[in-house]
Amino acid sequence: MRRISRITVAGAATASLALALSACGGTSTSSGSDDGDKGLAIAYDVGGKGDQSFNDAAYAGLEKAKKEFGYETADIEPTDGETNADKEQRLVSLAKQGYNPVVGVGYAYAAPLKAAAERYPDTTFGIVDDATIEAKNVADLVYNEEQASYLAGVAAAKSTKTKTVGFVGGVDNPLIHKFQAGYEQGVKETDPKVKVVAQYLTQTAEEGGFASPDKGKTAAEGQIEKKADVVYAAAGLSGQGVIEAAAANKVWAIGVDSDQYKQEALAKYKDSILTSATKDVASAVYSLAKSVEDGKPETGIVRGDLKSGEVGLSNSNPKFADDAELQAAIKTAKEKIISGEIKVKSS
Template sequence: MRRVPRIALAGAAAASFALVLSACGGTSTSSGSADSKGDKGLAIAYDVGGRGDQSFNDAAYEGLKKAKGEFGYETADIEPTDGETDADKEQRLVSLAKQGHNPVIGIGYAYAPAVKAAAEKYPDTTFGIVDDSTIEAENVADLVFSEQEASYLAGVAAAKATKTNTVGFVGGVDIPLIHKFGAGFAQGVKDTKPGVKVLSQYLTQTAEEGGFSSPDKGKTAAEGQIEKKADVVYAAAGLSGQGVIEAASANKVWAIGVDSDQYKQEALSKYKDAILTSATKDVAKAVYNLAKSVEDGKPETGIVRGDLKSGEVGLADSNPKFKSDTAIQEAVSAAKEKIIGGEIKVKSS
């Protein structure tokens, strides 16, 4: 992971965190030099689904908790609102920067316009965005992952686990980011067992339609794939993935989780025996590392990528049945080695 130093950090502002919440609808014309004179530490603004999704957003929160505990500074984490615009997101980030939080991270690609605009207004604050690689600014870190690599390993595991030779993929929203998950998964399945059929479905065309926040949509999609004989279903759908896992448990087939190790999630504990594994990406580590880089006076900027080689994407082995399956373990281990070594090139679309 590369770190690129930038200009000196700003100092700390006097308004309370309560004003952060109330100011989310306000605007700022400050360049950042006058009213971000503080360092309250890390602040994150959640993606669709918010905290409690047992996946992407919760992973970011774990990184925030670690940073808060280690550095002892004030943190903030702000929930999204229904039907919000790019302007709403921008106001949220500007408010956090104005109150002296540093760094300020938007969790999810949808924050790209807001992060770009806020970073221009507050050049002495470090901003981060997870899952976007389009912002070119001296004070922005694009925290991105090679999700297709972890998904490939999930496909290997699915191909080894299936008894019906049919597996499923449920994507939350039909966008390039989620295509990476689907493409890697399908390639891993086909490379491992060419005769296996992969059923794919995207829940919605846009996030606003609830693709990442509707467990009922995920459940219905998974049930449809299970009716077509899928006995392993992989979800990359945020909160909607909980419905996929529920459907898998009810029908006694395997589910593969995403982003976090969902076998360990307390809210999913009654379904955990159905969670074969999870394709993980260490959002918590990325969030923490950005906070630490600011704390150390050497803020990360530019593209900061996590992949199999760095250990920031991978496949969880918390389920004892998965961990003890020699055939799956050997196949996954071999594939991982080939990806890291460059022998296998994983598709992203």
């Protein structure tokens, strides 16, 4: 259930956004109206726009809101080596300019966003990913990623011929542990004989775990050498390297967050993308913007899961969609998760 709280929409300020954010990362603004109204603004996670995954999904939500509501929007790129203070400054600058809501994409925004929300109580803030912020003007847009990852594990176990599959995590942290836990459970409960080889690219995001396709490619190549013929990546932009390695070695890749089979930048590899474990970040970002437009801003925990349809598996690859046995196994697993018969681990 969505918890709704009515708050006052922030008014626009007069200072220049470009000047205010010049030290905080690249800025893209666009206006669809003449009355000066400002709406949704998003601050990207590591990897930025163009990751074909998490950040791009958030941007799709922004684009939908801009088109429907005809207002000015902003989307801000991260910078290398930035601190929490930099992130807070970015969010505060957006709120000061009158953007509402302001969304931080990624758990790294938790502390900065909480601080910004305290300074601007009449602005609605949102954070995408596992970060629970107890504030009256914050929506925690969270997901049961482990549930979609379980289904990815079912797909991997049913598709492997070598009885070995891989998992590449971008950063060794609790959020990505959810992806691994669900995936491994799905594999093992589908076929206990299948081995899962796993690797994390870095210990921290600052080391490039979510933004280094070369690291992803090297990790996937190592798993493929160990006979993995299906590799699932939960690694943001680094996942592109995993997909590239899978295509080069004629094995399957499983994408994450967005339907990566449909991503233009990955078109030459799409025949190697079996499916993607998706979470509908675009819908969550758009819904938050709509709630503000409607005068009833979402706050508290706003959760997406298999039951709500906000996490799941994509069916874009015909080889995946037309495999009746595989689809039946996934359908059964999905129904059992929704009913509670299968309890998916998150760690």
